[in-house]
Amino acid sequence: MPSSLLKSVIKPIILPYWWQDALLCIPRIVCGYLFAADFGAAKFGMPWSPADNNLQLFEVAFWFPGDVAQYGGIFAMFPAFFAWMGAFSEAVGGIFLMLGLATRPFSLLLVCTMLVAAFLQQSGNGMWNMLPALGFLWITLYTMLMGSGRFGVDYIIAKKLRL
Template sequence: MKIITLLTTPFTQKHWFADLLFAIIRFICGILLALDFGASKFGMPWTDESQHLDLFEVAAWFPEDVASYGGIFAVAPIFFAWMGAFSEAVGGLLLAFGLQTRLASFLIMCTMLVAIFMQKWGQSTWAMLPAMGFLWVSIYHLYLGSGRFGLDYLISKTLKHKN
């Protein structure tokens, strides 16, 4: 129980306005990550109507892309593709709403590091910028959590009152 409390309890800023500003950034980044980047990797119906995919099946192009990274990614491309898609789609939603923010941030951070160094490295800085932006936001929230404008804050208050 102590580890859950530690992972869930966010740090709050001195002034509520700072927490609000960080929550706006967290929400926008999480929603963009989930709906724009993560959804396309699951092959959602609005991305390709000619191909029917189960909700839990990654788009056909993504495991091939992951396998091209070589090394461990070539050994289990479907697993790593699914983990990348999951961390972007589900992790993005968790980040947006401030639910298990540190766990979601860790998954997003790992995915963005892979995207930067395995997929975008060697391209222009402009091509790496989206992954770098999501990386920076995830690192910040990995340390601080959701702040006072997230579900983690409400959960931690409830846990604190029960004890």
């Protein structure tokens, strides 16, 4: 991968003071934890998924492709693919977001997933039901632009590689 591309993907934007980065890493870590431990693991097979959900590793829940197909258009053409990508971005992307590793690519995946969740899955159920997905969207939007900040693995990698 060319160095300039790696730099734009990995190197985070650093705020003037360390406490500003510390403050902004709190919603990133909480959001990543909720995705990985709860929302994602319920529909994507992870070692900590609920046993009664009967999910094998990296398997998407049986009902999710059917839900995705109802969004119509391209989602109806490839429901299994989009369901898998959406569930993967939450369960696995959540871990990466929490660690601040490959923050921007996984944030981009999560932004796409949350846009679909808010405006295709929940739009018919009123604003109150759209709020969780919108809340996650605002967080992943800033991590997509700024990267991990000082408190993430991306910052350490960028320093080691002198990006």
